[in-house]
Amino acid sequence: MRALTWHGKHDVRVDSHPDPEIINPRDAIIKVTSTAICGSDLHLYDAYIPTLQAGDILGHEFMGEVVETGPASTLEKGQRVVVPFVIACGQCFFCGKQQYSACANSIPADNADMGQELYGHPMTGLFGYSHLTGGYPGGQAEYVRVPFSDIGPIVVPDGLEDDTVLFLSDILPTGWMAAENCDVEPGDTIAVWGCGPVGLFAVQSAFKLGAHRVIAIDHFPHRLELAKGFGAETINFEETDTYHALMEMTGGIGPDACIDAVGLESHGMFLDNAIDQLKVSTFMGTDRAHVLRQVIIACRKGGRVSLPGVYGGFVDKFPIGALMEKGLQVKSGQTHVQKYLPRLMEMIGEGEVDTTFLISHRLPLEQAPEGYKMFKNDQNHCTKVVLKPSMAAAA
Ligand SMILES: NC(=O)c1ccc[n+]([C@@H]2O[C@H](COP(=O)([O-])OP(=O)(O)OC[C@H]3O[C@@H](n4cnc5c(N)ncnc54)[C@H](O)[C@@H]3O)[C@@H](O)[C@H]2O)c1
Numbered sequence: 001m002r003a004l005t006w007h008g009k010h011d012v013r014v015d016s017h018p019d020p021e022i023i024n025p026r027d028a029i030i031k032v033t034s035t036a037i038c039g040s041d042l043h044l045y046d047a048y049i050p051t052l053q054a055g056d057i058l059g060h061e062f063m064g065e066v067v068e069t070g071p072a073s074t075l076e077k078g079q080r081v082v083v084p085f086v087i088a089c090g091q092c093f094f095c096g097k098q099q100y101s102a103c104a105n106s107i108p109a110d111n112a113d114m115g116q117e118l119y120g121h122p123m124t125g126l127f128g129y130s131h132l133t134g135g136y137p138g139g140q141a142e143y144v145r146v147p148f149s150d151i152g153p154i155v156v157p158d159g160l161e162d163d164t165v166l167f168l169s170d171i172l173p174t175g176w177m178a179a180e181n182c183d184v185e186p187g188d189t190i191a192v193w194g195c196g197p198v199g200l201f202a203v204q205s206a207f208k209l210g211a212h213r214v215i216a217i218d219h220f221p222h223r224l225e226l227a228k229g230f231g232a233e234t235i236n237f238e239e240t241d242t243y244h245a246l247m248e249m250t251g252g253i254g255p256d257a258c259i260d261a262v263g264l265e266s267h268g269m270f271l272d273n274a275i276d277q278l279k280v281s282t283f284m285g286t287d288r289a290h291v292l293r294q295v296i297i298a299c300r301k302g303g304r305v306s307l308p309g310v311y312g313g314f315v316d317k318f319p320i321g322a323l324m325e326k327g328l329q330v331k332s333g334q335t336h337v338q339k340y341l342p343r344l345m346e347m348i349g350e351g352e353v354d355t356t357f358l359i360s361h362r363l364p365l366e367q368a369p370e371g372y373k374m375f376k377n378d379q380n381h382c383t384k385v386v387l388k389p390s391m392a393a394a395a
């Protein structure tokens, strides 16, 4: 089969691989019909996430048709399914609490050590996201093996096109959980840093969960316009100082809850960003944490901080004083995708949530490297790239 593989910083290629096979009874093989490139994939493309190996197949946002099932899979051949990017067993202590992205049974023993060293506990398995998360081949491919297929994938009801449900694999539940983690109360003002796919779904979700106002922050005019389209007020951080603008817009109080939908690759000409960049490039640091710091400083006293944006290692100048003295609550994590799928599928079916607005580019799988380049270098207009393995490549 053909699949998109990582070969080094800014070097991804489509090459040939053996087709995946059933290994465990609960596995299924999916023929991928649509798969997307995520902001999280850019962290791999930019080589920020350790333990990637040349030849690893990327991709964690995908859906397709069931073509083979193990004896303990509950799926049936021919069904269309969306697959969560988190691989979870559905039976362990964590899955029992619906904390699927903490599942204890999806990280192979060989891959558990690094998470143990870095984070105090092994990570959970994710598709196509380095050996730190299990080294599972991803879904930017023609076929993919899906472990625990009786728990993860959700069957797509007839009549719903791929493009309307694909984002259930990650960014829609991620935006939803980011907003849910704000514990929205009536009258609340929620600020969202980053108007990428995650930020834009967080904006929609915050309103759905009862926010009175949402303020969206970015520097790309087109992405800010999309946020405005969902009713958000906006701040362009290149034109205005974000902290002062937020104080002015909230009568000096600050937002009730703040969402960091940016993560470790913050943009902008800020002193702390420049220092972080220098540290990262000299292997003395791991993350550019400008947004994380700003979120904590801007949040109102007694407010809530939600961090869907991915961070990988350690940061300095962390405003622990502000966090503690203002009594902030913090919630974070890779998304517990499986928990949210039934409700969000229903909302899509009822037209309550708009997903297709995000797709700026549909490309054949063979052109995935161009897709990565565009999503990295033209973020203003390139809001989401969807890859279609069955689409013929342009000459
Ligand atoms: N927790 C999870 O399970 C999960 C799932 C998916 C994605 N993510 C993470 O969420 C983050 C966003 O993902 P995405 O797909 O939307 O990515 P993206 O790269 O498309 O969007 C990030 C946006 O942040 C903006 N930004 C950069 N610096 C900023 C700053 N200083 N202030 C305000 N905005 C700024 C960028 O201009 C960009 O529009 C990434 O870190 C991604 O890894 C987490």
Ligand SMILES: [Zn+2]
Pocket (backbone or CB within 6 Å): 038, 039, 040, 041, 060, 061, 085, 170, 171
């Ligand atoms: Zn993703």
Ligand SMILES: [Zn+2]
Pocket (backbone or CB within 6 Å): 088, 089, 090, 091, 092, 093, 094, 095, 102, 103, 104, 105, 106
């Ligand atoms: Zn589990």
